[in-house]
Amino acid sequence: MEHKISKLRRKLKGELDRERYEHTLGVMYTAASLAMCHGADMEQALLAGLLHDCAKCIPTKKKVKLCRKYRLGISDVEYQNPSLLHAKLGAFLAAKKYHVKDKEILDAISSHTTGRPHMSLLEKIIYIADYMEPGRAELPNMAAVRGLAFQNLDECLYRILKDSLDYLKTKDLTIDTMTEKTYEYYKKKLKKEEDEWNRH
Numbered sequence: 307m308e309h310k311i312s313k314l315r316r317k318l319k320g321e322l323d324r325e326r327y328e329h330t331l332g333v334m335y336t337a338a339s340l341a342m343c344h345g346a347d348m349e350q351a352l353l354a355g356l357l358h359d360c361a362k363c364i365p366t367k368k369k370v371k372l373c374r375k376y377r378l379g380i381s382d383v384e385y386q387n388p389s390l391l392h393a394k395l396g397a398f399l400a401a402k403k404y405h406v407k408d409k410e411i412l413d414a415i416s417s418h419t420t421g422r423p424h425m426s427l428l429e430k431i432i433y434i435a436d437y438m439e440p441g442r443a444e445l446p447n448m449a450a451v452r453g454l455a456f457q458n459l460d461e462c463l464y465r466i467l468k469d470s471l472d473y474l475k476t477k478d479l480t481i482d483t484m485t486e487k488t489y490e491y492y493k494k495k496l497k498k499e500e501d502e503w504n505r506h
Contacts (some may be wrong), residue, residue: 332439
């Protein structure tokens, strides 16, 4: 396993810019820590964390071209914000280029940007690790998110989704419907009141 990770790291170092590579390592180690904490498979967490952004540094036009070529389906929101494509394209490349056959790992890469309802344990871990790895800018509520991540993954997910949607709305940015669906799903699952965080 160690040999496999080292080999992939060397390969990725040539594919990603320095900042993205540093972020990738941060996600990989954070995912491994969360896997230890929540009883997930650590090897899966390391691999998914390492490969989650493998398509991130591909130029925008090429991302679109590759998604068309491999029939990966591009939504209207993704046409407006092509950076979202790196998740589904990343899952495709993880299988094709990096020879990952584990569907759970591929699903975790695919859903790490928007989330989705009914996420698996590994998907939650990668989504959360990507948001809160140590190199991330200090976003609002980051300390609370990092604390929740090691206590309750669903509560943590809900907090991230709510903060992300609030941010996108204040900036008047396009919101992917999947992020909204994911937020509504975890809000319902946790029986949250809309204004609960506002009362604190």
